Amino acid sequence: MARPTIYDVATAAGVATSTVSRAFSNPGRVSAETRERVLSSAAELGYRPNPHARALLSGRHHTVAMVVSDITNPHYFELIRGAEMRARMSEYTLLLVNAEESPRMEWEQIQRLAPAVDGFLLAASRLPDENLRQIADQRPVVLMSREVPGLASVVLDHVEGCRQIVAHLSSLGHRELVYLAGPRNSWMAATRWAALKEAAERAGTTARRIGPFTPKVSQGGAAADGALNDGASAIVAHNDLLAIGVIQRLTQRGLRVPADVSVVGFDNIFAADVCTPGLTTLGGAHVDLGRVAVELLLTADARADDDQPSVVLPTELVLRGSTGAA
Amino acid sequence: MARPTIYDVATAAGVATSTVSRAFSNPGRVSAETRERVLSSAAELGYRPNPHARALLSGRHHTVAMVVSDITNPHYFELIRGAEMRARMSEYTLLLVNAEESPRMEWEQIQRLAPAVDGFLLAASRLPDENLRQIADQRPVVLMSREVPGLASVVLDHVEGCRQIVAHLSSLGHRELVYLAGPRNSWMAATRWAALKEAAERAGTTARRIGPFTPKVSQGGAAADGALNDGASAIVAHNDLLAIGVIQRLTQRGLRVPADVSVVGFDNIFAADVCTPGLTTLGGAHVDLGRVAVELLLTADARADDDQPSVVLPTELVLRGSTGAA
DNA sequence: AACACGATGGCAACCCCTTGCCGCACGTTT
DNA sequence: AAACGTGCGGCAAGGGGTTGCCATCGTGTT
Incomplete structure (x- = not known):
């Protein structure tokens, strides 16, 4: 049989549809006794409000x-x-x-x-x-x-996050880092670069940017080659996918991570934990x-x-x- | 101003609402000329149909x-x-x-x-x-x-897939495998075990099952210990997450994968490609x-x-x- | 005892769009 | 010229709820 409507419930409970409606959405507006009767009739019929009908008038769609x-x-x-x-x-x-x-x-x-x-x-x-x-x-x-x-x-908080990244690299003796930028119209990419540059300046580290790169593993190859060309000892990639692609490419070219180059990513995705070497990355409460x-x-x-x-x-x-x- | 409705369009185009409705959803029902007029009025007003109202009567929600x-x-x-x-x-x-x-x-x-x-x-x-x-x-x-x-x-096609797994392990000389089962109420877990057992029998391999395990990396520890206890040389995990957890635990206990134990997963998730060693897994066109x-x-x-x-x-x-x- | 007022339920309009049916103005058939 | 389509718009009835307003009833106030 067809899904029961508010009319069916009203008939069953012996009240008007408005009362049924109120029993559900405005409990204070009907007496406890009536409400009880309506709810039990509704339960018995297996009534469930139609979200569309509700949204149509109320404008709330949940x-x-x-x-x-x-x-x-x-x-x-x-x-x-x-x-x-x-x-x-x-x-x-x-x-x-x-x-x-x-x-x-x-x-x-x-x-x-x-x-x-x-x-x-x-x-x-x-x-x-x-x-x-x-x-x-x-x-x-x-x-x-x-x-x-x-x-x-x-x-x-990427400002603080980038500061941590720079501090970490700095403490390991890195004096030059290169940032592999994300997509041109990505606000994050701009923000990360700005924060990274600022943090680097304060720490007396040189930061350069290359890119933009589409942040996918497949782009890691090109990004890695570009970074090597740059000569920096530390690479900060726009995100973990790119970073993983970079590590793969570096390894393929015979470089050792981190002995020859350090790599840092962003996001702390699950794969960052299981790749080899594990990826140092800026995580957070995603x-x-x-x-x-x-x-x-x-x-x-x-x-x-x-x-x-x-x-x-x-x-x-x-x-x-x-x-x-x- | 409020979002324009079909009434606004009708007024603007000088027709009835029904005509507007038909101009959109039943083009053959109105003349090309009228339709044109309605559509241009609609475009001008920035009209967009309200999906709820549409769904309410038509029953189709897209x-x-x-x-x-x-x-x-x-x-x-x-x-x-x-x-x-x-x-x-x-x-x-x-x-x-x-x-x-x-x-x-x-x-x-x-x-x-x-x-x-x-x-x-x-x-x-x-x-x-x-x-x-x-x-x-x-x-x-x-x-x-x-x-x-x-x-x-x-x-x-897990029947064929499991056959492939068994054939692969078999060709590497494995004569005993253990399946780390998934959740009890998972149809896949039952299917995989049945297919695996059948394939194993045909290949003259022994297959045993332990579990069930919740298919998460964190359960890999317990699963790995159970598998080692079983003594099989090959482990087939219910999915890649579990398999990755197993590998981590095995490595932690000083065993080498695959020299001491082989591990196979299901799903071919992204992480299977980047973990160490890479995970042999049954993928497919997900x-x-x-x-x-x-x-x-x-x-x-x-x-x-x-x-x-x-x-x-x-x-x-x-x-x-x-x-x-x- | 007359009046005021709060609590509660019902009526009916309304949300926006779809669609069955009717009617009109043509053009076609015989 | 009468009888018939046929193409195209409009009317109005929903679809399933929500809500403003009114009617009723019972209780408290003076």
Whole structure:
């Protein structure tokens, strides 16, 4: 038989549909006794509210969309996990959308979903600030791993993280490092480089940048060759995938890591722990990042437009075998 | 200003709302000229249909839900990617749901979402056959990495795959292998063991099973110790995570892989390629699996209830350093 | 005893879009 | 010229809930 509706429940309980509705969504508005009767009728019939009908009028969908710039990057899975957990805690559904590194596709998907979700989680968005503000005008938005003035965001503390990286390399005697940059339109790539350069200057270390590189293992070859050409004794890659590709290429070319070259990555993905040598990488509370982002999104209504928090979570430098004395 | 509705477009174009609706969803029903006028008015106003209102009446939501039993397992990422790609190709949205290995949670989430999605993709569902059939009565369902008579499914060819594993180990001189079983309610765990045992018998090899183990790296320790106790020269782990944990533990205990013990995994996750030694594992077209599953789901309406295909995709044994002569 | 007021339930409009059915204006057939 | 299509728009009824407003009832106040 067809799914029971609120009308069926109303008939069964001998009340009006409005009473049924209120019994569920506004318990204080009906007497305890009536409520009890409605709920038991509903349970008996196996009634479940139709989310679409509910959303149509109320405008609340109990759904948040998370848009990731590239779902193939294992780094995002931690964010997704955290977001999914927090969303489910509040009985929200997480919609996952992949933008495949294409700003246009990202924009279109967001526009398509805008009327159907309560807000957007944008992970490492490739859209320009301007567009992000437009989206924020329509729906609450929380940026992940990106900051834009006036918009809510959650990021890891890469300034401090880069300082740790430089300090670590410095203490091992490295006086020159090269940064393998990420994609041109990646905010993270710009941020990491700025923080790295600044930290290097303070530590009396030389930092150079080459790239940009698409942050995938397959690009590690080209990146490694470029880095060797540069002559630095330490390589800081835009992320772990690239770093792993670099190590593979270095090993293939007969260099020893870390005896000849040290390599550092970002993200602390699972593979960083099992590759050889283990990858020294800047990790952090990625699951928390996802969690906090949803938290911010769900509480967005309670904040004024000009009160959008920018949460910064701590990083931790995970030392493994890929870094050693210069 | 508020999002324009079909009424605004109708007014702007000087037609009735029904005409606007048809201009979009039933082009043959209006004259080319009228359609043109409606579309340009709509474009001008920036009109986008409200998916909820559309779904409410039509019953089609252009959304499919994918339920994974444990989102922390990187193996699923490939399935998710494939499913996401195929869904987007048809302008469908993919809803991602995590069941956290809990059948109860899986069931509740599915019931909650049932009225809001066009179908379910259930990856490695932990629900009993009975429940799966109930779900299939409500909505189209496609199982991934699981088979239930009468329901559509996509799986890798583990019978052939296990044969390959046994043949490989056999050719290296292994005469005894031990299988580290997956979770008790996992269909895959049962299937792999059955296939392995059968293949082993034919090859004149002894196969024993220990477990079950939760398929995580952290369980590799206990699994490895159990396997060593068994005395077999080759270990076949339920999946790569477990296998990697096993290798770590073996190495820690001073054994050499593969000189002392060979290890084989399942899934060919990214980390299998970068760990040391590289993990020999049974891979397959996981992205295709996701793709095909969505394909089946989207075409489910066209098939009779008793014509639910069970697609079997090929596997490939990826040889790496973790297996060697006995 | 007359009145005020809070608690509770029902009525009906509304959210936005789809679709069955009707009617009109043509063109075609015999 | 009468009888018939046929193509195309509009009307209006939902689809399943939510919510503003009104009616009713019981209790407390003076």
